Amino acid sequence: MKDSPSPALRAEGLVRTHHGESGPAHAVRGVDLCVQSGEFVAITGPSGAGKSTLLHLLGGLQRPDSGSIWLDGECTATWRETRWAVERRKRIGIVFQFFNLVSNLSVADNVELPALLAGASPKRARAERKALLAELGIEGKERSMPGELSGGEQQRVALARALVNHPPLLLADEPAGSLDSKGTREVMRLLSRFHERGQTIVLVTHDARLASAADRVISFFDGRTADDVALDSTPSRRPGTSGVLKLRD
Amino acid sequence: MRLPLLALLARAPAHGYELKQGLEQLLGSAYPQPNIGQIYVTLGRLEKQGLIEGQDIEQSGRPNKKVYRLTASGQEVVRTWFDTPEDEPRVRDDFFMKLALASHTGIADQIALINNQRRQYLNSMRGLSKLAAAEDRDNRYAHLLFEGAMLHLQADLDWLERCQEELEELE
Numbered sequence: 001m002k003d004s005p006s007p008a009l010r011a012e013g014l015v016r017t018h019h020g021e022s023g024p025a026h027a028v029r030g031v032d033l034c035v036q037s038g039e040f041v042a043i044t045g046p047s048g049a050g051k052s053t054l055l056h057l058l059g060g061l062q063r064p065d066s067g068s069i070w071l072d073g074e075c076t077a078t079w080r081e082t083r084w085a086v087e088r089r090k091r092i093g094i095v096f097q098f099f100n101l102v103s104n105l106s107v108a109d110n111v112e113l114p115a116l117l118a119g120a121s122p123k124r125a126r127a128e129r130k131a132l133l134a135e136l137g138i139e140g141k142e143r144s145m146p147g148e149l150s151g152g153e154q155q156r157v158a159l160a161r162a163l164v165n166h167p168p169l170l171l172a173d174e175p176a177g178s179l180d181s182k183g184t185r186e187v188m189r190l191l192s193r194f195h196e197r198g199q200t201i202v203l204v205t206h207d208a209r210l211a212s213a214a215d216r217v218i219s220f221f222d223g224r225t226a227d228d229v230a231l232d233s234t235p236s237r238r239p240g241t242s243g244v245l246k247l248r249d
Numbered sequence: 250m251r252l253p254l255l256a257l258l259a260r261a262p263a264h265g266y267e268l269k270q271g272l273e274q275l276l277g278s279a280y281p282q283p284n285i286g287q288i289y290v291t292l293g294r295l296e297k298q299g300l301i302e303g304q305d306i307e308q309s310g311r312p313n314k315k316v317y318r319l320t321a322s323g324q325e326v327v328r329t330w331f332d333t334p335e336d337e338p339r340v341r342d343d344f345f346m347k348l349a350l351a352s353h354t355g356i357a358d359q360i361a362l363i364n365n366q367r368r369q370y371l372n373s374m375r376g377l378s379k380l381a382a383a384e385d386r387d388n389r390y391a392h393l394l395f396e397g398a399m400l401h402l403q404a405d406l407d408w409l410e411r412c413q414e415e416l417e418e419l420e
Contacts, residue, residue: 046410181396188378208406209399212374219367221413227364232372244279244377244398 006073008169008200009035009058014067016053027053028064029223035202037168040195042203042211045220051204052173054220058202059094059171060084072168089118093162093170097177099154101146101161107133108142111160118165125164132160136190152183159190163199170194172203176210188213250283250291252330255319258301259327262318265289277391278384292317300326338401348412363413367406374402 016028027050035041043051056062058069060079069076071091079087088094101110108129115125133139136156138149146154155175162170172191176184184207192213195201203214211217212231219227257263257271265288272283292315295301300323303315319327344366351357381395 046414189382208371208374208403209378212371212378217371219364221410221417226360226413227367229364229368229371231375244380245276245281245394 005037007034008037008072010070012068014057015065016057016062017065026223028057031225035200037200038198039216040201040214041216041218042205042214043218043220044205044211047206049220050223051220055171055173055204059088059092089114090165091167091169093167095158095162095172095175097174099158101154101158103146107144107157110157111164114161115164128164132164136160151179152186155179155187168200170199170201174205176207184210251295254291255300255323255327258317258319262316264314264316265292275390277388278380279391279394359416360413363409367409370402370406374399
């Protein structure tokens with residue numbers, strides 16, 4: 001047996017308190033987490049449980065009051081904002097509930113921009129963008145502005161933008177939170193597909209359907225992990241033996 | 250199975266195997282493979298009750314097949330079935346009793362019970378997701394059924410969350 005490689009993501013003792021008008025709110029209260037490379041982990045829990053704050057800590061969008069985060073074994077404690085910004089282009093892709101596309105840039109520019117910022121040549125950025133948009137089923141919309149697209153399409157553009165630099169880690173914060181059930185299924189299908197190819201994913205969602213696409217589900221309550229469970233990886237039961245519907249007699 | 254079979258016969262007379270195929274086409278993988286034996290037994294019972302009538306049709310070189318048609322009283326039963334709304338689904342009573350009795354007995358921990366039940370639901374949800382992904386996209390009824398089952402599970406999971414929030418405060 002060789003030494004096992006460093007986990008894609010590791011966190012220890014994360015604490016984050018928000019100081020609002022109504023006094024301190026303990027959003028994250030001592031969280032340890034380890035995500036192996038290639039794992040797809042969903043974090044679920046009621047709204048206000050602190051799961052989005054946790055994801056923001058993992059992506060360096062907020063800093064913990066205490067605790068540490070390691071990316072691929074590298075401690076991030078000394079990273080400043082500029083370093084995090086660089087890493088969010090190269091090593092961490094993020095998608096959000098409200099897509100956060102740049103509204104006055106075309107679809108193509110939204111996707112190519114992070115590639116160019118990360119140092120890719122315009123030709124390379126264009127090629128990556130083309131491949132991803134085709135893969136995500138939105139070719140032909142390159143010239144559109146984000147506002148002209150449906151929510152589901154905007155989320156696919158956001159996914160393309162997050163993945164354009166092939167980051168080892170994808171963080172998704174309620175990616176279907178503003179989509180209808182068709183859009184939810186679409187996001188679920190795409191996350192599963194990228195996961196099958198080895199993409200490491202950490203997903204925050206209150207939607208159990210979306211969470212059930214993951215290999216592992218962490219239930220988050222009141223700023224803490226209440227349960228952490230690996231889901232069944234056995235292949236789906238054969239069609240016709242499911243018994244979703246039971247007819248009497 | 251009685252009423253679905255009667256309802257299938259309301260459109261046109263059919264024999265047992267056609268009814269099995271009819272159910273399969275309608276419901277896809279959402280329905281546990283209809284058992285042909287069970288269908289024949291049910292048809293026999295329905296015939297005895299006068300809700301359907303069977304007629305033997307000769308087939309060359311093969312045993313006779315029996316084609317059933319709906320009688321007037323069968324028609325009436327189907328009509329009443331459609332006219333009557335169904336009871337709402339129940340909260341999982343057994344789990345609820347466990348939860349309510351857990352702290353009383355001192356044998357089980359409520360939060361552990363909830364976690365355990367959540368695992369069960371999440372695995373069911375995963376099973377449904379996989380079935381839905383494998384089902385023919387055009388089978389609208391199968392997909393509606395999967396979606397219904399998933400929404401019920403989502404509601405059960407939301408309710409477990411409520412239980413957990415409420416009971417953790419007491420601890």
